[in-house]
Amino acid sequence: MSRKIGLDAVNLRPVPRVAHTEYSAPFPALIKAVTGEYTGSQEDVRRFYDAWDYDLIWNINDGPVPWAKRGRVTDMGHAEYAEGGMDKRESKPCPFESDEEVLEFDAIKEYGRPDFNELVDFYEGFYQKNQAFFKNQVFTGGYYKSVVSGAIETFGWDMLLLAAADLERFAGVLRSFGELTLHHVKAWAETSIEVFIQHDDMVWSGGPFVRPEFYRAVIFPMYKKFWEVLHKAGKKVLFCSDGSFDMFMEDIASAGADGFIFEPRNDFDTIVRKFGRTHCLVGSKVDCRTMTFENWEKVKEEMDATWELVPECAGLIWAVGNHIPSNVPVEIGLKYIDYLKANWGS
Numbered sequence: 001m002s003r004k005i006g007l008d009a010v011n012l013r014p015v016p017r018v019a020h021t022e023y024s025a026p027f028p029a030l031i032k033a034v035t036g037e038y039t040g041s042q043e044d045v046r047r048f049y050d051a052w053d054y055d056l057i058w059n060i061n062d063g064p065v066p067w068a069k070r071g072r073v074t075d076m077g078h079a080e081y082a083e084g085g086m087d088k089r090e091s092k093p094c095p096f097e098s099d100e101e102v103l104e105f106d107a108i109k110e111y112g113r114p115d116f117n118e119l120v121d122f123y124e125g126f127y128q129k130n131q132a133f134f135k136n137q138v139f140t141g142g143y144y145k146s147v148v149s150g151a152i153e154t155f156g157w158d159m160l161l162l163a164a165a166d167l168e169r170f171a172g173v174l175r176s177f178g179e180l181t182l183h184h185v186k187a188w189a190e191t192s193i194e195v196f197i198q199h200d201d202m203v204w205s206g207g208p209f210v211r212p213e214f215y216r217a218v219i220f221p222m223y224k225k226f227w228e229v230l231h232k233a234g235k236k237v238l239f240c241s242d243g244s245f246d247m248f249m250e251d252i253a254s255a256g257a258d259g260f261i262f263e264p265r266n267d268f269d270t271i272v273r274k275f276g277r278t279h280c281l282v283g284s285k286v287d288c289r290t291m292t293f294e295n296w297e298k299v300k301e302e303m304d305a306t307w308e309l310v311p312e313c314a315g316l317i318w319a320v321g322n323h324i325p326s327n328v329p330v331e332i333g334l335k336y337i338d339y340l341k342a343n344w345g346s
Helices: 003-010 028-035 042-051 099-103 107-111 116-133 148-163 167-189 212-232 246-255 268-275 288-293 296-307 330-343
Strands: 141-143 195-199 236-240 259-261 280-283 316-318
Touching: 003 316, 028 042, 028 330, 099 148, 099 167, 107 148, 107 167, 116 167, 141 167, 148 167, 167 195, 167 212, 195 212, 212 236, 212 246, 236 280, 246 268, 268 280, 288 296, 288 330, 296 330
Parallel strands: 141 195, 195 236, 236 259, 259 280, 280 316
Antiparallel strands: none
8 A cells, every 4th residue: 555656646657556446445344354353443444445555545525514404405315235234224205395496496595605714624634634544545535515416415316307307497506506516625625635536426327317518518617617726726636426427528627637536337448548648547347246246257357358458547546446345245355356466567
């Protein structure tokens, strides 16, 4: 593990081996298999990150007070993901009863802007504490509920899609989330972070949920505004989204993203060909579904296919592109990391 390797990869500088991260905190059975024990503490996680040679830790923080304590949000529930299903949560009724309510919504009026200086102090304290604890990795800053993700948090998908039928008014609603995002981005820009993750799940697994022209006219100009602030402060920006957004990567690059964090649903070969020399790429061809439901040889095939493209990348941070969930067999996880390390530097 090396914080320097993580920073060098983000900055497209030469590295002695491929940089590495994974997104989820490891699950207990895998931690125990790797480190020899599991106590449920953050120390377990740190020891695992070091053992698996993480160079960067995916992190975001949306501030000290959740939106649910400041206004209306929609709880769509949560599917079982963590070991033992401890994170499963049933959905609750949406607080918005019509698309008209959504189209009249203003995120600033609903949630307010946290005091700026207090927000800077909160983010700086959070960063300093965690960077000191995870001293061997780059600990990123970042914001999760950016624009579309913010709207999903507030309205849920059903009401959001109903409102999106009126794109002109819907654009105004999204811009209010953009203004709130910008407030947080400006606060993060005042901190000591070196790398910022802008998360926004603005597409589905199959791609855009509204016309591509809407993204280019409304959403991406907001990204550009965010990243001008961060770049002026000397921060690197990694854009992260679930789903398929490779059709928009040129637009996002033009808006100022220094790198992309993406799932295997995106065409890795094309991404490397277009952006491998100019942008930090965080991902690989390895799919968690292959790790979960296929045999080791299939996983190895995806790893080998990724290794073939490594020489074309100036700043690759290797990761399973959609997490390593708790239903991945421990044996597969151990073979994965052993094979990854065996190929480093090749």
